[in-house]
Amino acid sequence: MSFRSSIRAVRMSAALLCVFGAGVLSWEFVRFLVVFPEAAALAAVLELPVVVIGFALLRRLRPTRAPALLWSAAALVWGGTAAAGCALLANQGLAGLWAKSEGISFASDWSASLSAPLNEELLKLCGVVMVGLAAPLAINGPLDGLVYGALTGLGFQSVENVTYGLNAIVMSGGTNPDHAVLDSALLRVGTAGAGSHWTMTAVAGAGAGYLILHTRRRRLIRDAGRGGYASRQPADAPAARPGYGLLLAAAACVVAAAGMHLLFDAPAVAIEFKVAVNFALVAILYLLLSSAFVRRARDLLADAAAAGLVSTTEAGSVLSRRRRRRELRRIHPPAERDALRARQQEILAELDAEAA
C-alpha cells in the first residue's frame, strides 16, 4: 500500500466515524428540535461564541505559528461528532453497568465520574491520533498534541453543553425551556468552561504528541541501524535505543487527563476548585512545553545563522508573528512579499519538526 492510499484510508475512516457520531447525536436529540425548536436553537447559538472565540484562542496557543486551519477544524469536528456521539453510547452502557452492579445510589453519585474519564478521554484522544495519522506534518511533538487536543476537547465540550441545555429542559419539566437552556449555558460556559474538556484533552493530546515523537524516534534509530548511521559509529559504541522516557511521558499525560476528568465529575467538590485545578495543570504544562519549544527553536536558528543557512534578519524575526508581519509589510511588490512569506513558512516548517 502506498503512502497516499494509507492517508486516504485514515481520512475516510475519520470522516465515517464523524458521520456516525453526528448520526447518534441527531437520533438522540432530534425530537427537541421538533418540540422545543426555539430553545434548541438557543442552546446551539449560545455555544457559537464559545466555539469561535475558543477556536481562535486555542490556535494562538501554538508559538511561532498557528496549526493548519484544516486540521484544527478537523480536530474540533471530531470532538463534537465522533467523540461526543460515541461517548453518549459508551457512557450509557457503562453507567448502566455501574447501576446494576453497585446500586442506583452509588451510580447516581459516581457513575459519571467513573465512566466519563475512561470513555470520553479515550474517544477524544483517538481524534488527536487520527489528526497525526491523517496529516503527518501536523503533530510533531507534545506541544502540537496539546493544541490539537485542546481543539478536540473544545468541540466535545460545545456539543456536550448543547445536550446539557436540552436535558435541562426535561429536568425542569419543560416549564420554561429558554430559561433552562440559559441557566445551563451560564453554568457550563460561565462557571465550568475554563476547566472543562479542552483542558483535559489538551493534556491527553500532549500525551499523543509524546507517543508520536516516540514512534518517530524509534523508527529513525531502527532505520539508522539498518543503514548508514550505525555503520558510521565506532565499533565499540553502545547501540542506540529509543528509550521509554517519551512513552512514560505519554502515559503520564493520558492518566493525568483521566484524573482531571474524574475530579471534574466527582461529587461534593466545589466546581470553582475543579476548574482552577484543571486550568492550572494545563497552563503549567503549556508553559513548560512552549518555553522549551521556543528555546530549542532559537538555538536551532542561531546554529543555522552561524552556518549561513538563514540570515541574521530572518533569525531575529521568524519566530515572532508580529515581526514576521512587519518584515512582510516592508516589501511592496506582491511577488517578493509572497516569496518572503514562503521563505518564512519554509523555515518555520523546518523548525516545527526539529524543535519538537
Next chain:
Amino acid sequence: MVAEQPRLPPGSASPRARLRWLLIVVAVMALLTAGWPLLNAAVADNQNLAAGSIRIGPGGRNSADIRIGAGWTLRPAQSDPRQDYVLHRGAVAVSIGYVSLADAEQTAGAWSGLRRVFRVTNPGVRLGRPSAVTNGQGLPGLSAIATGARVSGTVTDFVGPSGAYAIRIVVLAPRDAKLLTAATSLLLIRALRFPAASR
C-alpha cells in the same frame, strides 16, 4: 512520469504502520461504543423491590415518598434516586420522575410543560385533557389519559408543597390492559406522600 512524493517528517510512519494505528484507533472506538452497551444489555436490568417506601429527589423538604406493594421490579440502568425511577410489574411500566421548578411562574406552567416534555420522551403517545386528582394527603394534582398506537396509560403531575418541584408518575401498559393501568395509577397516586406536607 513520477508522481511527486509528499513531504514527510523524519521517522514518519510507513503506510503499514499508519494502517496498524488506524486499526487500533477504530478498535478502541468500537470497543467503547459497542462493548459497554453490549455488556450492559447482557446483564439483566431487573432488581426485585421489597414492599415499602422509595424516596425520590435531593432529600429533605424537596423530595417525595411512594409506598409500593410487593411484586415490583426496578430497572437500575434507567433509574436515579434523585431524578427518575423506572419500575415494572407484569405488563405495566411506571416512571416516577422528579422535576425542578425555579419559580411560581414555572409552577403554574407545570402541566403544559409536562405535555411538551412527554412528546420528547414518549413520541407517538398523545395526552388527553387533564382532570383533578388528590394524593393520599389530600394534595391536588392533575392526571390525563395517555394513548399511543400500542400502549395506553395515565400521566399524573403533582407540584410539591414548596412549589419548587413536581413529581410525575407515568403508567403505561399494552392497550388491552387499560383497567390494570388505571388501577395501578390510582394506587400510586394514593401512595404518593410529600414529607414536607406531613409536618
